[in-house]
Amino acid sequence: xxxxxxxxxxxxxxxxxxxxxxxxxxxxxxxxxxxxxxxxxxxxxxxxxxxxxxxxxxxxxxxxxxxxxxxxxxxxxxxxxxxxxxxxxxxxxxxxxxxxxxxxxxxxxxxxxxxxxxxxxxxxxxxxxxxxxxxxxxxxxxxxxxxxxxxxxxxxxxxxxxxxxxxxxxxxxxxxxxxxxxxxxxxxxxxxxxxxxxxxxxxxxxxxxxxxxxxxxxxxxxxxxxxxxxxxxxx
Numbered sequence: 001x002x003x004x005x006x007x008x009x010x011x012x013x014x015x016x017x018x019x020x021x022x023x024x025x026x027x028x029x030x031x032x033x034x035x036x037x038x039x040x041x042x043x044x045x046x047x048x049x050x051x052x053x054x055x056x057x058x059x060x061x062x063x064x065x066x067x068x069x070x071x072x073x074x075x076x077x078x079x080x081x082x083x084x085x086x087x088x089x090x091x092x093x094x095x096x097x098x099x100x101x102x103x104x105x106x107x108x109x110x111x112x113x114x115x116x117x118x119x120x121x122x123x124x125x126x127x128x129x130x131x132x133x134x135x136x137x138x139x140x141x142x143x144x145x146x147x148x149x150x151x152x153x154x155x156x157x158x159x160x161x162x163x164x165x166x167x168x169x170x171x172x173x174x175x176x177x178x179x180x181x182x183x184x185x186x187x188x189x190x191x192x193x194x195x196x197x198x199x200x201x202x203x204x205x206x207x208x209x210x211x212x213x214x215x216x217x218x219x220x221x222x223x224x225x226x227x228x229x230x231x232x233x234x235x
Contacts, residue, residue, distance in 0.1 A: 022067055029218060032188065056085075058146065059077075060081075062077065070156055078110035078117060080115055084108050084109055084112055087108055095208070096234070099135075102139075103125065103127065103141075103164070106141050107123070109145065113149050117154075119158060120159045121149070121162070122162070126163075126165045126166075126167045131167065131173055131233070131235075134166075135234040137204055137205070140201060140204070140229070141175065141177065143198060143200065143201050144198070144227050144229075145164070146197060149162065149179075152179025152182070152224055162177065162179055163177070164178075171232070171233050172232065176228045178224060178226045179225055180220075182224075183225055184217075184225055198217075201215065213231050215227075
């Protein structure tokens with residue numbers, strides 16, 4: 001066989017080997033990407049499921065505090081908690097739900113808290129109709145509202161209001177939770193001043209949306225604390 005044929009066959013073999021290497025490497029990269037995605041999804045799910053026992057523990061603590069001196073209130077709180085847990089189970093299979101469903105959960109949660117605080121607690125919501133069906137992480141507002149109730153209302157003796165707002169800002173969804181309580185402590189550290197709920201919320205947002213989100217906590221100009229979330233607008 002002429003030498004040119006050997007060169008031709010070797011060239012074909014070399015191209016075939018290179019193509020096989022490229023396919024194997026591409027398949028390997030795809031598998032790695034899929035594994036990384038599944039790992040990230042597992043991390044996000046773990047962060048979300050941590051909120052359930054944390055929220056439940058706090059709710060049961062509040063109920064327990066009323067058992068001896070006000071069993072009627074404790075019983076009403078247990079009824080509201082049952083409704084809240086049913087809604088939570090309905091949302092448990094989804095990482096993202098509509099803002100409308102999230103707000104329904106928050107209203108149920110606030111009903112539970114109003115049994116506890118009676119006329120000391122009020123809820124005000126201003127929601128742009130355009131964003132009611134926008135997709136948001138499930139349970140994203142609950143720890144923010146719980147924190148506002150705990151530090152903005154429960155820590156004082158006067159009546160207070162939780163103000164929740166949602167609106168469109170170009171291609172972003174803006175959500176805010178404001179309480180008119182005593183505000184941030186003078187020594188509050190923005191890098192380390194987060195409890196379980198707020199830390200999980202911040203971490204979930206970072207893992208789900210990366211640099212396309214913002215999580216901000218600040219003293220409100222009119223008093224109290226203002227928490228603002230900026231998310232991609234997904235309709």
